[in-house]
Structure formats: structure tokens, C-alpha cells
Amino acid sequence: DKTNTMQPLKVTVVGTGYVGLGTAIMLAYLGHQVTGLDVDQSKVDMLAGGELPIYEPGLDQLLRDSKDRLRWTTDYTTAIPDADVIFICVGTPPNADGSPNLRFVAEAARSIAQNLNGKVQVVVNKSTVPVGTGDWVARIIEDNAREYSSGRYLVVSNPEFLREGTALYDSLYPDRIVLGSDSSLGIERMRLLYAPLLDQSFEAPAYVPRPSNYERPELVATALSSAEMIKYAANAFLALKISFANEIAGLCERVGADISEVTQGIGHDKRIGHRFLNAGAGWGGSCFGKDTSALISTGSEYGYSMPILEAAIAVNQRQRSLIINKLQQHLHRLKGKRVAVLGMAFKPNTDDLRDAPAHDTIQRLTALGATVVAHDPIAMPRARREWQHLSYTEAESVRAAVRGADAVIIATEWDEYRELDWNALLVDMRGRLIIDTRNIITTQPDRCTLEQIGKRSGVGVPHLP
Numbered sequence: 001d002k003t004n005t006m007q008p009l010k011v012t013v014v015g016t017g018y019v020g021l022g023t024a025i026m027l028a029y030l031g032h033q034v035t036g037l038d039v040d041q042s043k044v045d046m047l048a049g050g051e052l053p054i055y056e057p058g059l060d061q062l063l064r065d066s067k068d069r070l071r072w073t074t075d076y077t078t079a080i081p082d083a084d085v086i087f088i089c090v091g092t093p094p095n096a097d098g099s100p101n102l103r104f105v106a107e108a109a110r111s112i113a114q115n116l117n118g119k120v121q122v123v124v125n126k127s128t129v130p131v132g133t134g135d136w137v138a139r140i141i142e143d144n145a146r147e148y149s150s151g152r153y154l155v156v157s158n159p160e161f162l163r164e165g166t167a168l169y170d171s172l173y174p175d176r177i178v179l180g181s182d183s184s185l186g187i188e189r190m191r192l193l194y195a196p197l198l199d200q201s202f203e204a205p206a207y208v209p210r211p212s213n214y215e216r217p218e219l220v221a222t223a224l225s226s227a228e229m230i231k232y233a234a235n236a237f238l239a240l241k242i243s244f245a246n247e248i249a250g251l252c253e254r255v256g257a258d259i260s261e262v263t264q265g266i267g268h269d270k271r272i273g274h275r276f277l278n279a280g281a282g283w284g285g286s287c288f289g290k291d292t293s294a295l296i297s298t299g300s301e302y303g304y305s306m307p308i309l310e311a312a313i314a315v316n317q318r319q320r321s322l323i324i325n326k327l328q329q330h331l332h333r334l335k336g337k338r339v340a341v342l343g344m345a346f347k348p349n350t351d352d353l354r355d356a357p358a359h360d361t362i363q364r365l366t367a368l369g370a371t372v373v374a375h376d377p378i379a380m381p382r383a384r385r386e387w388q389h390l391s392y393t394e395a396e397s398v399r400a401a402v403r404g405a406d407a408v409i410i411a412t413e414w415d416e417y418r419e420l421d422w423n424a425l426l427v428d429m430r431g432r433l434i435i436d437t438r439n440i441i442t443t444q445p446d447r448c449t450l451e452q453i454g455k456r457s458g459v460g461v462p463h464l465p
């Protein structure tokens with residue numbers, strides 16, 4: 001019965017980055033009263049004015065549709081005391097040694113603790129944190145709560161699996177919701193919170209289409225530490241899949257096989273599946289690199305080595321050098337050469353630049369004396385702020401980027417790059433070399449050298465009769 005499943009709760013989301021914003025707006029859409037809190041005044045001001053500080057498809061619309069149940073603040077003293085559920089969604093960036101930096105989590109936990117009301121409140125950790133952090137957060141809360149009241153502050157781990165670029169779909173139609181807690185009361189309150197999503201008849205708004213084979217998500221209730229491990233194990237496995245495809249791709253190039261055909265062939269095996277087997281420039285983004293390193297660093301605390309993960313990271317690094325190697329094979333010295341880089345974001349449909357392969361590519365090209373002209377349909381304004389240490393010229397269009405270039409590198413598989421008319425573009429270039437690091441070109445343009453990943457040479461390795 002739908003009427004029984006929805007009980008509006010008061011929710012505060014601490015940290016309004018990619019994860020916190022998605023969480024806050026989604027929960028408001030489900031009918032909860034949500035406060036989004038951030039220490040960054042400029043983000044809060046933007047949000048209060050109805051603007052989003054990040055680019056995520058559809059999120060602006062969901063924000064408009066849910067705005068009556070949302071407010072934004074920097075003030076812990078008003079955001080915490082009334083909340084039934086408090087999410088921690090602050091960043092956990094890597095330290096130099098690969099371990100995650102938990103400073104923001106500790107600061108948030110302390111600020112939350114100082115404003116708890118002494119009644120039962122659930123503190124939910126959504127940031128990706130190493131196993132044991134939940135207990136540590138519980139300790140920080142007990143140590144800092146104004147009135148000590150043991151057992152009233154329930155800590156739940158609720159790891160986030162959303163992908164930037166499809167965050168709305170992932171939060172509204174998740175495969176599973178993982179809840180880790182050593183208190184059944186904590187799990188029960190979270191079940192209330194997510195009740196609408198757990199209902200088979202749930203429909204998100206029309207701009208987030210319901211999958212045709214929709215099955216309501218599995219609610220996976222676990223021990224606190226298992227939930228924390230699930231997040232790392234999931235990301236590590238996905239990173240592994242990509243590195244595996246890249247490793248096989250390298251061998252394909254040598255033996256004259258085609259990686260797209262190979263992954264197509266193996267993906268039909270249901271035990272393997274098609275997803276996350278794209279060979280290319282390797283993984284990037286804020287999560288895979290940091291989470292694989294964090295897992296290895298946790299292992300080393302226990303004197304436990306993780307050779308599979310170490311190899312996955314090494315393959316990913318090799319993939320980034322490969323792009324430059326391919327360029328050198330054709331252009332030889334890069335000094336004085338002009339290279340167009342298409343795509344800066346670490347993947348399409350986001351403006352997130354963290355650990356983007358394009359960053360390394362631009363850095364290496366300029367170190368070798370090349371001139372770089374870069375283009376991205378969405379991420380250029382963010383790059384202007386975050387990539388000031390890099391030297392490249394912005395191009396307002398693909399055409400402007402490739403004009404006079406000796407070579408072009410496709411670094412991000414934006415849809416608009418899939419549809420380019422290369423025969424028209426190549427006319428403006430000085431060289432006729434395309435390094436398609438995402439294997440998105442499906443028809444070989446005329447009289448050009450096309451390098452892709454995992455293909456012997458260009459598109460369409462000839463088949464034997």
C-alpha cells in the first residue's frame with residue numbers, strides 16, 4: 001500500500017558536491033523535507049538562488065520540481081537538531097600515500113555531534129571511507145555530543161553507487177541500496193526513508209525514464225564494516241574490468257584482432273556481461289584511482305598485498321602513456337607540433353575534471369614541446385578554474401580546435417564527437433592523424449591515419465574470407 005510506505009522525514013545532507021546534491025534533491029523529490037548544508041558559502045548562495053554549482057543532466061529540472069521541500073545553509077546549529085536522518089557526503093580525497101584523507105569527515109562529524117538533540121538521530125555516512133570509519137565516526141560523535149547519551153546516535157553506512165552523468169537515473173532506479181549498521185533501529189529508519197524507491201510501482205519524473213525491465217532495488221542490510229567494504233570492492237572490480245579490457249586490447253593490436261569484436265564476443269556470456277569492458281584511455285574520475293589506492297593502503301596496514309589491484313592500476317597508467325606513444329610513432333618529435341585534444345572531462349555528460357586522462361595527455365604533450373588546443377562541450381569553464389597549471393588554448397568549437405593541427409586526440413567520448421564529419425574537418429588540418437582513444441569513430445575517414453585502441457590499424461581490420 002503506497003500510502004503506508006511514504007512517511008516524510010526531516011533530512012540534512014552535509015556536503016553538497018556531486019553526491020550530496022544528488023542525494024538531497026532526490027530525497028526531496030521523494031517527499032522528504034531536506035536541508036543541504038555546505039561550508040562553502042558560494043555553493044550555498046548559488047543553490048539558494050536556484051542554481052546548481054555542478055553540471056549533471058536533468059538535475060536542474062529535478063531541483064525545480066522539488067524546491068518546495070529543499071533549503072540550503074552553512075549553519076549546523078539550525079540544520080542538525082531537527083533532523084531525523086543526517087547524511088555525511090563530504091569529500092575523501094587521497095593523501096600522498098594513497099590512503100583517503102578523512103579530515104572533512106571528522107570535521108563534519110564533530111559539527112554534527114555538537115548540534116544533536118539528544119533524541120534518536122541517525123547519522124548516515126555516504127562518503128566513501130575505509131572499513132572501520134563508521135565506528136570511528138560513532139566515537140567522534142559520542143566524544144563531541146553535548147550530552148552523552150549512549151546508543152542514541154545511530155551510525156549507518158549507506159555507500160553511494162551513482163555515476164556522474166547518469167546520477168538521476170542511478171539514484172532513482174538503483175540496482176541495490178546498501179545499508180550497513182550494527183543497529184536494527186538505524187536500518188528501519190533508512191527503510192522508511194527509501195520506501196518510495198523500494199515500491200515496485202515507483203515512477204520517477206518523465207525526464208528520467210523508467211527502465212523497461214524495471215525491478216525494484218534490492219535492499220542489502222549488512223554489518224557496518226561490510227557495507228564500507230562493499231563500496232570499495234565494487235569500484236575495484238569495475239576498475240579491474242576496464243584494465244582487463246585494456247590489457248587484452250594491447251595484445252589484440254599485436255596479433256591483429258579487434259578488441260570491440262572480442263569484448264562483444266565475451267560479453268554475451270552472462271557471467272561476464274558487456275558493461276565496463278570498453279578499451280580506451282583507461283579509467284579516470286574522482287573515484288576509481290582513489291578507491292583502488294585506498295583498498296591497497298588498507299591492505300598494507302594489515303601486511304596484506306593486493307597484486308590484482310596493483311596490476312589494474314599499472315595497466316591504467318600504461319594506457320595513458322600509450323596515447324603519447326601512438327602520437328610519437330607517427331609524428332616523431334612532438335616539439336613544435338600542434339595537437340588538438342577533444343574532450344577534457346573524465347567522461348561524457350559531466351564537467352568533472354578530476355583525474356581525467358585529458359589532463360595527463362595535455363601535461364605530457366606540453367612537456368614534450370607540443371602546442372595544445374583543447375575543446376570540451378561542457379567542462380571548459382571548469383577547466384579555466386581548475387587547470388590553470390596546464391598550458392593550452394581553448395577552442396570554441398571542434399572546427400576551431402582542429403584547424404592547423406598536426407594531429408587530433410579524441411580524449412572523451414562525448415556524443416557530439418561521435419557525429420563529426422571528419423572528411424570536412426580534416427581539410428582544415430595540417431596533418432591527417434586522428435588518435436581516437438575512445439574507439440568512437442566507426443567509419444574510416446578518407447586519406448587519414450586513424451589510430452584506435454586495440455585495433456591493428458584504423459577501423460575495420462580486414463576479415464579473412
Ligand code: NAD
Pocket residue numbers: 014015016017018019020037038039040043089090091092104107108126127128129160161162163164286287
Ligand atoms: P565533492 O568534493 O564534489 O563535494 C564535497 C563537498 O563537501 C564540497 O562541496 C565541500 O565544500 C563539502 N564539505 C567539506 N567539508 C565539509 C564540512 N565539514 N561540512 C560541510 N560540508 C563540507 O565530493 P563528491 O564527488 O560529492 O564525493 C563525496 C564522497 O562521495 C566522496 O567520499 C566520494 O568518494 C564519494 N562518492 C563519489 C561519487 C562521485 O561520482 N562523485 C560516487 C560515489 C561515491
